Amino acid sequence: EAPRGLVLLLAGTGRHNAIGSTLSARLSERLAAEGLASARLDYAGSGDSPGLVPQWNPAEIAATTAQARALLDTAREALAVTPFAEVGTCYGSRIALSLVEDPACVGAVCLAPPILDVGGLGRMGRQMRDRRVGAFIRSNAALRRVLVAPLRRLMGARKPAPRVFGAFAHLDRARLVFLYGGRNAHEDHFSGRARQSIEGAVAGLPEEQRVRFELRTVAGGPLTTFDGLAADEQAEILDVVVPYVTSFFERAG
Secondary structure (H helix, E strand, O other): OOOOOEEEEEOOOOOHHHOOHHHHHHHHHHHHHOOOEEEEOOOOOOOOOOOOOOOOOOOOOHHHHHHHHHHHHHHHHHHOOOOEEEEEEOHHHHHHHHHOOOOOEEEEEEEOOOOEEEOHHHHHHHHHOOOHHHHHHHHOHHHHHHHHHHHHHHHOOEEEOHHHHHHHHHOOOOEEEEEEEOOOHHHHOOOHHHHHHHHHHHHOOOHHHHOOEEEEEEOOOOHHHHHHOOHHHHHHHHHHHHHHHHHHHHHHO
């Protein structure tokens, strides 16, 4: 029997074996029982895929999005299915949100999505962290007041990511769910600033679009370390994610 839809599973990066691999394996079993096929990939330079990525940056996803799109197109053609949903973790949620623009996408569940981009000052700080100039500035309180404070006010350390909030434009047909862990929320990129940014963006949407978005905190976590959580915590998170995904296809139908 042909599947009634496809679910694209998009893991995080860096500690790739700890961000999404177990989640993908366990989700695929549960989704298969619901008549849904699933597909996942190791991005070039991570997991079993060859290549080298000097640095992973949530704001730079063009290459990995193209890889995910290639997998999606191949899987949909092989399975002869059109509608698809996504489950993304951390960095993978950025890719998921970029693919929501596809008219065949019925929804995405994003676990610990980083919704704020590091601004110019943040990038500058990372680049200077191991340099002598950066060390000198950090050690001099007067210079920090004269140089760093005005730059921070001007450039901002973090700002809402256009790619993330751009996905809200497609809430007229797709559904979006943002999930964060209740424990060590900072490891899931969740903060007061992040919450305010999300709530502010959603508040400006028409009512019929607002109801298609949900921000939820689940017990346990952090979700970026799903693979390291106790089995009962993993099961509880799966019990949250799977009904959302299945509902996307039911409502689309």
